[in-house]
Amino acid sequence: MKRNNIIRTMGISVYIAFIVFSFVVDFTPGKQIFKNFTAFSVDMLKVLPCAFILIGLFEVWVKKETVEKHFGKGCGIKGYV
Template identity: 50%
Template sequence: MKEKIKKIISKIFLGEYIFVLMFCLFLFFSNVFSWQSGLKIQKSFVLFFVEMITFLPFMFILVGLFDVWFSREKIEKHIGGSSGIKGTVLCILLAMLQAGPLYGAFPVAYLLWKKGASIKNIFIYLGAFSTLKIPMITFEIGFLGLKFSLLRTLVTLPVFILIGYIMELYLTDKNFEMKQP
C-alpha cells in the first residue's frame, strides 16, 4: 500500500503531470498578485476543463463497453475472402466496429489479405477504418454535433470506395502484395 502511494506521488510530481502542476502554480501566483493575463488564461482554461470533465468519462465508458462487446477476434471470425458487394460491406462493417489509430489497421489489413480479400476491399477497409469507426463517431457527434458527423460520413463513404477502386485499377498487374514486417 505504502509502495503504491509512493508510486502515485512520484508519478504526479515527476511524471506526466509535471506540466499541469507548473500550470497550477502559475495560476496560483496569478491569483495572489492578481495578474490580469494569468487570470484571463485561467478563465478560459476553467471553462474548457469543466466541459471536458463532465462529458469525457461517460464517453470513455461507452468506448470501453463497446470494446468488450465487439472484440476484434469475434469480428475477424466472420470475415473470409468473401467477394463482391458482400465482401465490401463486411470489410466496412469490420472497420466500423474497431477502435484505435490508423497504424493499428495495417496488421488487420494484412490478415484480410492473407484470407483472400481483394485489393479494392483492403483499401476500402483502410478508408472505413480511418473515417467511420463507431467509437470515433460517438466522440465526433458529442463535440461537433450530429449534423457535422452525418454530413462527413455521407460525403466520406463514396470517396474512400472510389479510392479503393482506383487502387485496385492501378495495382492489378503490378504484382502488388502485402508483407508482414
C-alpha cells in the same frame, strides 16, 4: 526522481506559482488562463465518463474479428473512409 518526473513537477509548480501570482497582483491574462483551464477541465470531466462507457460497451458487444476485418491490413480504402 527521474528526469521526466522532475521536469513535470517543475512545470506544474511554475504554472501554479504563475496563477497564484496572477491573482495576487491582479494580472488579467493569468486569470483568464486559469478560467479557460478550469472551463476546459470541467468540459472534459463531463465528456470522459460517457466516452469510457461507450468504449467499454464497444469492446463487449463488437467482436475483435469484425474490427480487424474492417480496419485491419486487408481493409483497403474502406478503412480510411
